[in-house]
Amino acid sequence: MGQTITQKIFHSHLVDKPFDEVSVLRLDRVFCHEITTPVAITDLVRKNKDRVFDPDKIKAVIDHVSPAKDSKTARQGKIMREWAGRHGITDFFDIGRNGVCHALFPEKGFVRPGFTIIMGDSHTCTHGAFGAFAAGVGTTDLEVGILKGVCAFKDPGTIKVTIEGSLEPGVFAKDVILSVIRELTVNGATNQVLEFEGETVDRMTMEERMTLCNMAVEAGATCGICKPDMTTVNYLWEFIKEDFSSREAALDSFARFLPDPDADYSRTLHFDAGSVEPMVTHGYKPDNVIPVSSMQGRKVDQVYIGSCTNGRIEDLRVAAAILKNRTVSDSLRAIVSPATTWVYNQALKEGILQTFMDAGFCVTNPTCGACLGMSNGVLAEGEVAAATTNRNFNGRMGKGGMVHLMSPATAAATAVTGVICNSELFSNKRSIS
Amino acid sequence: MKDFSGYVLFLDRSDINTDEIIPAKYLTEPDRENLGPYLLEDLELEGFDRTRDLQGRSVILTRANFGCGSSREHAPWALEINGFHMVIAESFARIFRQNMFNCGMLTVELPGETIDSLFSKYRGSEAYVTAEVDKSLLTISNTQSKDEISFHISGYDKELVKANGWVEYADLRY
Numbered sequence A: 001m002g003q004t005i006t007q008k009i010f011h012s013h014l015v016d017k018p019f020d021e022v023s024v025l026r027l028d029r030v031f032c033h034e035i036t037t038p039v040a041i042t043d044l045v046r047k048n049k050d051r052v053f054d055p056d057k058i059k060a061v062i063d064h065v066s067p068a069k070d071s072k073t074a075r076q077g078k079i080m081r082e083w084a085g086r087h088g089i090t091d092f093f094d095i096g097r098n099g100v101c102h103a104l105f106p107e108k109g110f111v112r113p114g115f116t117i118i119m120g121d122s123h124t125c126t127h128g129a130f131g132a133f134a135a136g137v138g139t140t141d142l143e144v145g146i147l148k149g150v151c152a153f154k155d156p157g158t159i160k161v162t163i164e165g166s167l168e169p170g171v172f173a174k175d176v177i178l179s180v181i182r183e184l185t186v187n188g189a190t191n192q193v194l195e196f197e198g199e200t201v202d203r204m205t206m207e208e209r210m211t212l213c214n215m216a217v218e219a220g221a222t223c224g225i226c227k228p229d230m231t232t233v234n235y236l237w238e239f240i241k242e243d244f245s246s247r248e249a250a251l252d253s254f255a256r257f258l259p260d261p262d263a264d265y266s267r268t269l270h271f272d273a274g275s276v277e278p279m280v281t282h283g284y285k286p287d288n289v290i291p292v293s294s295m296q297g298r299k300v301d302q303v304y305i306g307s308c309t310n311g312r313i314e315d316l317r318v319a320a321a322i323l324k325n326r327t328v329s330d331s332l333r334a335i336v337s338p339a340t341t342w343v344y345n346q347a348l349k350e351g352i353l354q355t356f357m358d359a360g361f362c363v364t365n366p367t368c369g370a371c372l373g374m375s376n377g378v379l380a381e382g383e384v385a386a387a388t389t390n391r392n393f394n395g396r397m398g399k400g401g402m403v404h405l406m407s408p409a410t411a412a413a414t415a416v417t418g419v420i421c422n423s424e425l426f427s428n429k430r431s432i433s
Numbered sequence B: 001m002k003d004f005s006g007y008v009l010f011l012d013r014s015d016i017n018t019d020e021i022i023p024a025k026y027l028t029e030p031d032r033e034n035l036g037p038y039l040l041e042d043l044e045l046e047g048f049d050r051t052r053d054l055q056g057r058s059v060i061l062t063r064a065n066f067g068c069g070s071s072r073e074h075a076p077w078a079l080e081i082n083g084f085h086m087v088i089a090e091s092f093a094r095i096f097r098q099n100m101f102n103c104g105m106l107t108v109e110l111p112g113e114t115i116d117s118l119f120s121k122y123r124g125s126e127a128y129v130t131a132e133v134d135k136s137l138l139t140i141s142n143t144q145s146k147d148e149i150s151f152h153i154s155g156y157d158k159e160l161v162k163a164n165g166w167v168e169y170a171d172l173r174y
């Protein structure tokens, strides 16, 4: 029987098999942010185990509440800063150089096909876009990761998600993953990895693949994963060119993690990209997904473009194209948070931030902020947000608030009209006026 | 290994979630010691008075699906800070259960009928429980009665408990 990507990564990283169902893996990366790491740090200190397995394999960022909004969050930043300093963790990204973790770390070239990665954050699955096994973990697992560079996993199964055909204009990776989650439901992929493949995925950019993998956890998956190919190599080339004689050589080397044709999948799903419409969530669960056309006209109080799902440069370009020479509706407010400092700067150079500002958007610094309802755009009770984020749980962006998840194109169109609607880019349906 | 014995706190309800065990507003707290005063602060259970009922108790006996809701490890921490090292229930939410063993604590699953009979026999009395991990044996007694009940624990979970949690286990072994 052949192996999936995940099984190949598990075998190449196996340290111990203490019991049948458990694999202890060597970790290539431990990523850290200031919400979940300080509690791990203070506990390691308390246990007299304030050590790190390898400062070069640990990457840390202050991103969730940046700048700090009160003394509690300031203290969390302080604990991280001092810890990074005393252990020589040089890849530590503080305000001014920071960005939302799952956008920042790929951009810095920290991910490779075949890597094992953990972080105390459920959207760590994003990094699977590079053909890595990347999983969100709890505090004790994070502590052990920091201390020993290992993590124990129950061997997951793999669900193969094949996507074929061409997306209609105005339909994006976000609409595809929302459709996948609708099909799988919120716990349909528990203890499973989602392996995305097929010609549609092959044609996607790394940014689009990251959007796909980012939301794998919303179907309960441990990780989302894409096959490494030339797109992966090209994205990483700047960071790996010293290690390989050519791009082809790099691709050859990464090919050892490709799934075998006779690999064992627990389930196989097929999607026809051509029939995917722009999608939006209703309700408080990410599998409450319907076409935008069925929700057309729903009034919104705040539009939010940003987050680790859709705050990258390609997302901002799509939104800016719709906002060009238009203004945000008087009936709502609109916020854009470029996901990283680089994205911010690039958007500035391309005139995209100007477009956002001319339209009447508030442009914030890179941070998670409003996505988890902690700062920079928290909703009031009873308010409705149209957001490019990944979670619509009750109260996620503020107590008593409702979040509708959607693509940047749909969010931009919604900002202009004041109500949820399809963007003019979508060829099939009513365009914005 | 932690001490798995003590007087029993009876929580007669299913689906007690992690928000009830420790409310979300305490999650920005980087020191787990500070969670102590808030254990079970939002528990919805008739007749439960946390200032009175937590006193001198260190084992929880409850119904099904204990620890459901968010994956926060603050829930076992809040228990541990208050001296609760063991929860006995009909079933547990998956992540909460793993978090308990990762922290070197013990969850014991018993069939619904056994839980029923323990509630009817011991509730309202000063019931004392001891768990012997090596023998997978639970002893519960009060002045009138005594029961010995065997329970199942996997080899891996047993190792985690003996090592006092995953951090200690991994630090010794890897």
Ligand code: SF4
Residues within 6 Å of the ligand: A064, A100, A101, A102, A121, A123, A307, A308, A309, A367, A368, A369, A371, A372, A389, A390
């Ligand atoms: S942007 Fe939102 S989902 Fe992504 S890491 Fe930040 S808080 Fe989590």
